[in-house]
Amino acid sequence: MIKYQTLLYYCYSYIAEAEKFADEHLKFCKSINLVGRIIVADEGLNGTVSGTAEACEAYMLAIHADERFTKTEFKIDDVEEPSFIKMHCRYKSEIVHSGLRDTSIINPNEKTGKYLEPTEFREMLDQDDVIVLDVRSNYEHNLGKFKNAITLDIDNFRDFPEQINALAKYKDKKIMTYCTGGIKCEKASALLLHHGFNDVYQLHGGIIKYGKEAGGANFDGKCYVFDNRIAVDVNSVNPTVISVCYNCGKTTPKMINCANPECNEHITQCDDCGDALNGCCSTACTTHPRNRPYDGTGYYVKVPQTVNKKIEESTSVNF
The missing domain is CATH 3.40.250.10 (Rhodanese-like domain)
Known part of the structure; x- marks a missing residue:
């Protein structure tokens, strides 16, 4: 039985009053106990959300019921636990920042x-x-x-x-x-x-x-991937590992964020170097006073939030 799923999706479709939509959409996602990260802009939606199979189905039905988003295609992964801990929905100028002055x-x-x-x-x-x-x-x-x-x-x-x-x-x-x-x-x-x-x-x-x-x-x-799984397998035909440890050069498929919150560098790091450096990218970063405890995953969150209990719509999350 599928317990949890993670949905990856986007849709380029104009949203009037997109900032207001983002606030309302956050409340809706919380009301069905989803967690994840959604970017809302005038040009559309970009999101990854996770929750129970029932919650994910309810979310997809709601998105497709909106005439602006009927063509949205969801990539669905079955997961053992939710791929996020918090629910974010933020308004931005673009759903993918292009770096262009004239978008x-x-x-x-x-x-x-x-x-x-x-x-x-x-x-x-x-x-x-x-x-x-x-x-x-x-x-x-x-x-x-x-x-x-x-x-x-x-x-x-x-x-x-x-x-x-x-x-x-x-x-x-x-x-x-x-x-x-x-x-x-x-x-x-x-x-x-x-x-x-x-x-x-x-x-x-x-x-x-x-x-x-x-x-x-x-x-x-x-x-x-941009959630707490960090990396997922793709190739079931002729798989190989090409990434190497940032510190020692040994082949490793593991990616982490540096435990130093002011660095937070994305690096590939083997378990031996991760243990030796407490999840930091360098010896220099190991001395930072605000270093996050390294639990072997290299993924860090700020505030826990359960997904299998009712979450009040009035709850606000800032990030």
Whole structure:
């Protein structure tokens, strides 16, 4: 019997009074005992939520019942326990920060790369005139990526626009973009098209959907996810580990956040180094007076919040 699930989703669809919607949506999520993280902007929704199978079903029904979000596609994972401890729903200017001063030049609802379903993406991977482009950040593709993919030296997606000129040499190629769930590719592919790349594609549903529908073939390593699981397996066909310990260089699939809250660096770290450094990325970080206790996971939360008991709608959470 499935006890808990985690839902990953996004939807580009205009939301009037989005800040008010975010407040009301937070109350709704709490009322059905969900936990997770949702970003609301005028341009749409971006979220990962977790809870009982019944709560997740109620949430999906509510989203699809709203005419603005009827096309929302959910990636569903069965999990042994909720993937978050708190429920956040925050209003921001974009559901994925593009780093553009003029965000009007890209609108995924008007122009974006051609969707490739996972099986189509897998079939195109070995074509000679194809460039596979990872649009995620360093710490994500260091943990796992498609074989022969081009990766970018960026710390956040907002740095992606600065990479366009460096990619210009691939303008005559087919560009296949991919990311975790598809949301970054919507804007990345739109921006490539804006800058004169003519043959641009995107992996529909991202790495997560690819793992479910194409077995994850030729995806090396694990996929970073933005919840307390930190990383998930993707490849059930020809899996391998490509990440190495930040400290000693030993192969390891484990990723942590540095226990020093003022550092909080995303790194891959083996258990031996984690134990020796108490979950810190360096010896220097081990002396910080506010270091968080290392429990072996390298994932840290601020305030516990149960999900299997009734949560009052008036409760507020700030983050």
